[in-house]
Amino acid sequence: MRISLFITCYNDTLFPETGKSVVRVLERLGHTVEFRKEQTCCGQMHWNTGYLHEAVPIIRHFVGVYRDAETVVAPSSSCVSMMRDHYLKAAEMAGDAKLAADVEALLPRVYEFTELLVKRLGVEDVGATFPHKVTLHTSCHSQRSLHLGDIPVRLLNKVRGLELLSIENPQECCGFGGTFSIKNADVSSAMLAEKVRTVLNTGAEVCTAVDNSCLMHIYGSLHRQRTLVRTAHIAEILASTGGQA
Amino acid sequence: MSAPQSHWTNRSFPEAAKELLADSQIRRNVRHATDVIQAKRNRVVGELPDWEALREAGSAIRAHALEHLDEYLVEFERNCTRAGGTVHWARDAAEANRIILGLIQRHQAKEVIKIKTMTSEEIGLNRHLEANGVRPHETDLAELIVQLGHDKPSHFVVPALHKNRQQVREIFQREMHLPELGDKPEDLCAAARAYLREKYLRIKVAVSGANFLVAENGAVCIVESEGNGRMCLTLPDVLISLVGIEKVLPRFRDLEVVLQTLPRSATGERMNPYNSIWTGVHEGDGPKEFHVVLLDNGRSPILADGEARQTLKCIRCAACLNACPVYHQTGGHAYESAYPGPIGAILTPQLHSMEQGRTLPYASSLCGACYEVCPVKINIPEVLIHLRGKVVEQDQKTLGGKLGVWNVGMQAAAFVMSSAQRFTLAQHMGQLAQKIFVSKSGFIERLPFMLSGWTQTRDLKALPQQSFRDWWAERESNGGDATGAAKESRDAK
Numbered sequence: 001m002r003i004s005l006f007i008t009c010y011n012d013t014l015f016p017e018t019g020k021s022v023v024r025v026l027e028r029l030g031h032t033v034e035f036r037k038e039q040t041c042c043g044q045m046h047w048n049t050g051y052l053h054e055a056v057p058i059i060r061h062f063v064g065v066y067r068d069a070e071t072v073v074a075p076s077s078s079c080v081s082m083m084r085d086h087y088l089k090a091a092e093m094a095g096d097a098k099l100a101a102d103v104e105a106l107l108p109r110v111y112e113f114t115e116l117l118v119k120r121l122g123v124e125d126v127g128a129t130f131p132h133k134v135t136l137h138t139s140c141h142s143q144r145s146l147h148l149g150d151i152p153v154r155l156l157n158k159v160r161g162l163e164l165l166s167i168e169n170p171q172e173c174c175g176f177g178g179t180f181s182i183k184n185a186d187v188s189s190a191m192l193a194e195k196v197r198t199v200l201n202t203g204a205e206v207c208t209a210v211d212n213s214c215l216m217h218i219y220g221s222l223h224r225q226r227t228l229v230r231t232a233h234i235a236e237i238l239a240s241t242g243g244q245a
Numbered sequence: 246m247s248a249p250q251s252h253w254t255n256r257s258f259p260e261a262a263k264e265l266l267a268d269s270q271i272r273r274n275v276r277h278a279t280d281v282i283q284a285k286r287n288r289v290v291g292e293l294p295d296w297e298a299l300r301e302a303g304s305a306i307r308a309h310a311l312e313h314l315d316e317y318l319v320e321f322e323r324n325c326t327r328a329g330g331t332v333h334w335a336r337d338a339a340e341a342n343r344i345i346l347g348l349i350q351r352h353q354a355k356e357v358i359k360i361k362t363m364t365s366e367e368i369g370l371n372r373h374l375e376a377n378g379v380r381p382h383e384t385d386l387a388e389l390i391v392q393l394g395h396d397k398p399s400h401f402v403v404p405a406l407h408k409n410r411q412q413v414r415e416i417f418q419r420e421m422h423l424p425e426l427g428d429k430p431e432d433l434c435a436a437a438r439a440y441l442r443e444k445y446l447r448i449k450v451a452v453s454g455a456n457f458l459v460a461e462n463g464a465v466c467i468v469e470s471e472g473n474g475r476m477c478l479t480l481p482d483v484l485i486s487l488v489g490i491e492k493v494l495p496r497f498r499d500l501e502v503v504l505q506t507l508p509r510s511a512t513g514e515r516m517n518p519y520n521s522i523w524t525g526v527h528e529g530d531g532p533k534e535f536h537v538v539l540l541d542n543g544r545s546p547i548l549a550d551g552e553a554r555q556t557l558k559c560i561r562c563a564a565c566l567n568a569c570p571v572y573h574q575t576g577g578h579a580y581e582s583a584y585p586g587p588i589g590a591i592l593t594p595q596l597h598s599m600e601q602g603r604t605l606p607y608a609s610s611l612c613g614a615c616y617e618v619c620p621v622k623i624n625i626p627e628v629l630i631h632l633r634g635k636v637v638e639q640d641q642k643t644l645g646g647k648l649g650v651w652n653v654g655m656q657a658a659a660f661v662m663s664s665a666q667r668f669t670l671a672q673h674m675g676q677l678a679q680k681i682f683v684s685k686s687g688f689i690e691r692l693p694f695m696l697s698g699w700t701q702t703r704d705l706k707a708l709p710q711q712s713f714r715d716w717w718a719e720r721e722s723n724g725g726d727a728t729g730a731a732k733e734s735r736d737a738k
Contacts, residue, residue, distance in 0.1 A: 007713050007714070009662065009668065011713065012672070012712050012713045012714055013672050013675065013708060013712055013713075014706060014708060014709070015713075016709055016711060016712055016713035016716055019713035019716075019717075020713070020716065035714070035717045037665055037714065037717075037718075038665045039665065040661075040662045040663065040664070040665055040668045041662040041668070043662070045658070046655060046658070046659055046662075047630065048611060048630060048633075049633060049637075049651075049655065050606070050630065050632075050633025050634045050635075050636055050637040051634075051637055051655045051659065052630075052634040052637070054655055054656065054659040055659070057659065057663040058659060058662045058663050060663075061662075061663050061664075085627075086630075089627075140610070140611075140612040140613055140614075141613070144612070144613035144614070144616070144617055145613060171614070172570050172612075172614075173570045173610050173612035173614070175570065175610055176610065177609070177610025177611055177612070178611075179607075180607065180609065180610045180611070181610075181698070181699060181703075182695055182696060182698045182699055183259065183604075183607050183698075184258070184259050184262065184571075184607065184608060185259075185698025185699065185701060185702075186259065186262055186263045186266055186698075187259070187262050187266065187571055187574050187575060187608075188610070188698075189701065189702040189703070190266050190574040191570050191571070191573075191574055191610070192702065192703070193702075194574075216705075216706060217703065219704075219706070220699070220702075220703030220704050220705060220706075221702060221703050221704075223686075223688055223704040224690075224702065224703055224704045
């Protein structure tokens with residue numbers, strides 16, 4: 001299958017290893033990955049902060065870039081949930097019927113990375129080896145918007161050597177919330193403190209998730225506290241074959 | 246629009262939250278209480294095989310009632326009047342306060358008993374009565390604790406959830422003059438009972454709220470756990486029920502749905518211990534005079550806003566408060582309103598004024614836990630974003646807002662994000678410009694201006710020197726294929 005990678009703006013800029021890992025896993029499974037250089041961002045930051053009209057050109061740009069793509073994958077559940085939950089509304093708000101029609105035609109072909117593997121490609125064992133203790137942070141959008149359910153767990157359970165440790169209150173938000181973490185820095189920090197406490201209680205070496213946004217937030221505190229616990233996007237674990245720590 | 250309530254301040258959410266976050270006692274109490282209620286709620290919701298269908302039905306009933314609110318309110322008025330009740334229409338808080346005070350004064354009452362009326366908190370009724378020589382006595386146990394503690398409610402189902410047993414004992418000891426009172430639940434309950442019984446028997450006018458109005462027969466419904474409501478609703482000669490106009494249900498049989506979802510969502514009970522439903526007045530049974538005050542107070546404009554109308558579907562179960570990770574940290578007082586939590590974050594700014602509540606739509610990480618538990622499927626995150634849009638629009642109308650750091654930053658980002666050339670250039674500039682912030686550990690530990698909020702508790706990963714797109718371009722120019730990619734891509738570190 002020809003799969004077009006939407007890396008997302010923050011993964012492109014901050015987490016290139018995640019993108020490389022997605023490419024590696026998909027190519028290992030025999031698929032062709034393409035990268036459209038015109039891509040930028042899904043518009044979530046603007047939309048969620050209330051800059052609704054400013055988000056529209058970004059959304060239009062995204063849809064223009066991928067209109068003819070066979071399948072699109074993004075290693076971020078929050079960006080995919082932005083598309084599924086809000087794109088149609090944005091097109092309607094802009095009074096752009098053409099954009100609305102394009103959105104409706106495109107979105108059924110857009111997948112979050114783990115969703116693509118399990119639901120579209122029917123793969124759970126991607127041939128990975130990662131001999132470490134891992135805990136999974138179930139990000140809000142992956143559960144409550146995309147309803148990924150146990151998809152990430154099923155993938156992790158097939159990774160050789162990986163020990164998956166359960167975490168207390170897995171459904172609770174880490175407190176990132178995009179600009180929430182800045183506009184309400186104190187509350188966000190209090191939420192994060194609780195999340196980090198539960199991560200540390202698991203005894204895991206690595207905390208993973210399908211979203212680097214949450215992981216960037218969680219690692220921000222783990223690093224500040226000088227703990228040795230690391231974070232890694234699930235694609236990086238699934239790409240791993242050597243199992244180096 | 247009505248004036249803001251004087252006993253709730255105009256503090257912004259971040260400001261009020263900062264103060265509450267420093268109160269470890271409140272945080273412990275809130276966390277404990279919400280955990281207990283949440284666990285009970287999950288248990289009794291989980292045992293219903295048709296829970297999702299009940300949510301769907303509740304949502305449809307409430308949405309239909311709102312679509313035809315004008316007809317159902319008039320139908321309610323007709324049927325309530327026919328049953329011997331009197332219906333009053335109050336445009337705003339001031340008018341409702343005036344009507345209620347007038348009714349009390351007509352009966353020369355100097356004291357009233359009150360039950361189950363957060364709406365009276367919304368309009369500041371107690372202050373209005375006190376200022377006019379009428380003493381209100383709260384009889385819901387939690388609201389009594391709040392009143393005697395000279396406090397404010399922090400939750401609209403469990404208003405004293407921020408207080409623990411020892412604190413309740415101290416309040417009762419002081420205010421009821423019971424220095425020897427113990428802190429066992431039975432002790433506290435007995436003290437409250439003795440204190441309240443005397444009032445039920447002596448005071449002749451009661452003010453209540455209502456959970457639902459039924460249009461087809463003019464009935465009013467209140468559910469509760471203590472029986473204190475039943476006393477208030479049946480013993481006094483005069484009963485005045487203050488009810489928001491949105492609370493009407495078309496048919497009696499609609500209660501079949503909401504009386505299943507409300508108690509399970511609110512207190513984790515299959516059914517409330519006391520379910521009072523009454524119509525008008527009946528000779529020799531209950532109050533001799535019954536008044537319903539229908540309150541608009543900012544509800545009509547919400548009804549007119551297609552995006553935000555779903556706010557009014559709310560049946561006040563407070564499940565969204567108990568599920569909210571923000572509420573868990575701050576409790577209710579940070580919202581500076583009778584309606585805290587996620588529903589408060591959308592209701593308060595609309596009811597009062599966006600000016601008062603402009604920080605409330607941002608008091609959420611948009612995690613979606615509120616929408617997931619809502620028994621009438623109010624998409625709170627969606628309404629929050631809609632209201633954020635209104636805040637931004639208002640802001641952009643002023644010069645200060647236009648030139649503000651948020652607007653300038655967002656406009657610049659939107660310009661960058663709508664072109665790959667500009668985005669790539671911005672990445673390269675960021676990789677260079679960050680150097681003054683990156684510490685020896687390779688992390689950013691301190692940022693200026695509004696970004697300092699991040700680094701007060703969190704480090705930030707520095708931008709790697711090669712973005713993904715630059716790596717991809719390099720790979721392509723090397724004639725990159727699967728093997729090339731595999732070699733270049735390192736294992737997860």
